Amino acid sequence: MKRLLPAPWLTLALWLLWLLLNLSLSWGQLLLGLLFAVLAPLLMAPLRPLPIRLRKPGTVLRLLGRVAVDMLVSNLQVARSVLALGRREPRSAFVTVPLQLHDANGLAALAAVCTVIPGTVWSELALDRSALLMHVFDLDDEARFIEHFKATYERPLMEIFQ
Structure with a gap:
């Protein structure tokens, strides 16, 4: 079958x-x-990549909820930045995020998350999957952004897929 x-x-x-x-x-x-x-x-x-084994369904639900909230907040932040374009220029930047997540399914999920969060774009993945280059629309503090990204998205995906 x-x-x-x-x-x-x-x-x-x-x-x-x-x-x-x-x-x-x-x-x-x-x-x-x-x-x-x-x-x-x-x-x-x-x-298709290797079969998916989802671990920790509670973590999956928490991650989905967090992504939904971040989508809403980010939409509002980007809209505010665009509407206030004449008053303050956005501080766009490319950020290199070191990765510990190497699972193909986890990286695909991370790419989907980056796609749905306004203000971030997945630009390039290192060949050895050790780093991700992202474009951020309005960046205040690079170190804080990297820590937030890793704690909010990468670590839960590591729990789920690795």
Whole structure:
């Protein structure tokens, strides 16, 4: 069964998404969606990193909550900075964050977090995965930003994935 459906939850999600996007429960759409939902994970399986083993589900929930709060706060901070652009220029900077997280799934999750938090952009990952280059829209204190980033995002992801 695992050979036919390497990711059963993904297959189910793709099938439901197909049906939702097509707004039809006709036999043709049901079968075409099922074909797509089964074949896509099979064809993409070589591209997937190692299987994910989530440890500490409580940490996952706390991290998701923290990311949601940070998204809201960061949106407001960026909006305030943009609206006050004539009064004070933002102090944009590239910051090199040393990393202890080396798990591919953890790094992918960290990249997703950086993507959804306004004001930060994941710019480059060192080849040996030892450092991350980030662009920060308005940086007050580099050392404080690095410590906050590591404590808030990297450490929980290390607990979850390593």
